[in-house]
Amino acid sequence: MNARTATPAAKPVIAEVPPHAPKAGAAAGTPAAMLNQYKTLSGFEGREADLGLSMSILLKMLGNHAGYAHEMNDPLVKAHLLAIQFAKNNGTLADYIAHDIKTMEPINLRMKQIIEKTGIREIAMVALFDRTACHYALALTTTGDGRSRTWQDPFGWVLSQCRKIGQFDLTPQEIHETWTIPRLTGYGASMGVTLKVSPWREDGTITCELVDPD
Amino acid sequence: MAEPARPVPASAPPAGAPPGPPPAAGGKPPAMPTVQEFGLWSGFEGREELLGRGLVQLLKTVIADAPYQHHLNDAALKAHLSAIQFAKNLGLLPQLVAHDVKTLSPVNKRVGQLVARTGNPEYGLVGLFERTDCWYQLVLEWKVEPGRRTWRSPFHTVLAMGSRIGQFDLTEQEIHEEWTVPRIMGYAADIGIKVKVSPWHESGWLSCELSA
Numbered sequence: 001m002n003a004r005t006a007t008p009a010a011k012p013v014i015a016e017v018p019p020h021a022p023k024a025g026a027a028a029g030t031p032a033a034m035l036n037q038y039k040t041l042s043g044f045e046g047r048e049a050d051l052g053l054s055m056s057i058l059l060k061m062l063g064n065h066a067g068y069a070h071e072m073n074d075p076l077v078k079a080h081l082l083a084i085q086f087a088k089n090n091g092t093l094a095d096y097i098a099h100d101i102k103t104m105e106p107i108n109l110r111m112k113q114i115i116e117k118t119g120i121r122e123i124a125m126v127a128l129f130d131r132t133a134c135h136y137a138l139a140l141t142t143t144g145d146g147r148s149r150t151w152q153d154p155f156g157w158v159l160s161q162c163r164k165i166g167q168f169d170l171t172p173q174e175i176h177e178t179w180t181i182p183r184l185t186g187y188g189a190s191m192g193v194t195l196k197v198s199p200w201r202e203d204g205t206i207t208c209e210l211v212d213p214d
Numbered sequence: 215m216a217e218p219a220r221p222v223p224a225s226a227p228p229a230g231a232p233p234g235p236p237p238a239a240g241g242k243p244p245a246m247p248t249v250q251e252f253g254l255w256s257g258f259e260g261r262e263e264l265l266g267r268g269l270v271q272l273l274k275t276v277i278a279d280a281p282y283q284h285h286l287n288d289a290a291l292k293a294h295l296s297a298i299q300f301a302k303n304l305g306l307l308p309q310l311v312a313h314d315v316k317t318l319s320p321v322n323k324r325v326g327q328l329v330a331r332t333g334n335p336e337y338g339l340v341g342l343f344e345r346t347d348c349w350y351q352l353v354l355e356w357k358v359e360p361g362r363r364t365w366r367s368p369f370h371t372v373l374a375m376g377s378r379i380g381q382f383d384l385t386e387q388e389i390h391e392e393w394t395v396p397r398i399m400g401y402a403a404d405i406g407i408k409v410k411v412s413p414w415h416e417s418g419w420l421s422c423e424l425s426a
Contacts (some may be wrong), residue, residue, distance in 0.1 A: 043277055054272045054286040057351055061263065062268060064347060072268035075348040076290045083297035086313045092304065099300045106379035133275050135287035156315040165320040 068161040076138050077158045084179055085168050093178055101186035108190035115191060122146055124193040125210055129185070144207075155206035173200040184208055267414050287352050290399035291372045294352070299382050299394055307392055315400030329406055335424050338407035339363060339365070342398065362423040367394075370418055387414040398422055 007075060018038035027033060034198050064070040087096035111127045128175045129135050129142055129149045139151035156172040163169070189196035194214075198207040258265045278284040301310035325341035337357040343349050343356070343363045350356075356365035367386050376382045395411045402409040 042378065044273075047276055047283075050276050050283075050285060053354060054276055057286055057354075058265075058268045058272050060350065061347055062258065062265060066345070066405075070347060071264060072271055075351045076293055078348055079290055079293035079297070080318055082314055083300070084312075085317070086297070086301070086310055089313065090306065090309070095304070096297075096300055098297055099303065103296055103299070103381045103426070106381065132293055133278065133284060133289045136274060137271055140271055167317050188271075 068157075071140065071157070073138050073154055074141055074158060077154055078162075081159065081162070081168055081170065082139070082154065084175060086168055088170065088178075094182075097179065097182050098110065104187060105190050108187055112190065112192045115193065121193050121210060124188065124191045124195075125149060125208075127191065128187055128195075128206075134165065139206075147209060147210040150205060150207045153206055156204050172204060176200045176206065180206070181210055224319060241409055282371055285354060285371075287354055287368055288372060290352050292376070293383055295369065295373065295376065295384065295417075298389060299384055302384065302392075307387060308396075310395060311396045311400065315404070318401060319404045322401050326404060326406040333405040336360065338405040339400065339409075339424065341405060342401055342409075362419040362421060367418040369418060386406065386418065390414045394420075 017038075020035070020040065022033060022037055023029060023041060023043070058072060061072050061074065071137060083096065084093065087093040095104050099146060108127070108184060115123050117119055127145065130146075139154050142149055142151040144150050153172050154175065155170075155175050159170060159172060159175075184197050185195055194211045196209045196211045198205070248317045272286060275284050275288060278288075295312065298307065299413055301307045322341065325338060328337045328341075329335055339361070344358060353365045353368045355368075356363060367390060368390055369384075369386050371387060373382060373384060373389075377384075391414060398409065398411050409422050410419045416418070
């Protein structure tokens, strides 16, 4: 720099360095929590290996076009189809649903306590749809909030492929009516709320709503 | 001006070639890439929504650490455990295994044709394990060796958490002996290969290998 052309030193500009939104972890208001708000965190710190492994599986899944384009929920859909078809063949589908509702009771009864304590019945919807890997890993298109959730039937695509080679004789409508609806209404009953599930629609759109008690 | 971090090559190198443009042969300029090859592609063009949905599901699952650290296989494990426990309660577990083997037989017999055509039973192992999403999305820790696959039983954490609240009375050993082993043996029979599955081991590490 040429000293003769230098402009007089100006006061440095102080940049804005705002804290990030608080994250779960250190107790709010403590120095540790304030310090954490200045860190840029992904939320996956310490879980890099699990994240990398999961990414690898995701890319493998979506790269698999053998027979048909596989989606992320493929093995979960097939695990459910296998069990539903088995129960149907044995005439025990209603028993299987009762078993499933009973299996989920320890969690759903806990949710009932939380709903009763808070008076917030929408917690049932969060528990069923937003918090539960068993739903969001199955129904990848779920949207909605508050008292309603909507998703696309997750079984039709895989069923249409697998029926071609004789693996299943189920239909998406049959699954909706004899498995999805009774399970959801059963889970709702365990949580002490009433749920209304839409009847089968040909485009596969399913809606579940929290309704007021009679 | 500084060099770009990633210089644009004169042409795309063929697969497996060392990096850099291919040398000019006989004074001729290197072959030009097609317009398509000149672009950079992720392989997910047109499937961005599918990729996004998969990523959201993945991130939601891996970040869920209450009441235990969830892994990508969580929902699939629970679906299997629920079905196995149901069949066990009704005394129908061998029938569920037979149903499963029969359901998979159209696929396994197709793999069997490949084994028969090539005479190479390794195709059978690939069909059973690394090609099958029902396997690799369920079992997250595993190793591939010629003629042998080794994996860690995936049920431990989910089974322990579920048993604690009375959801299951199964044990990992029971699942291995009455579900995993007969299923693999049944699949292998349809494929037309002979395999040996290790007995249960307390470490949870198990193996399947080709046998004569």
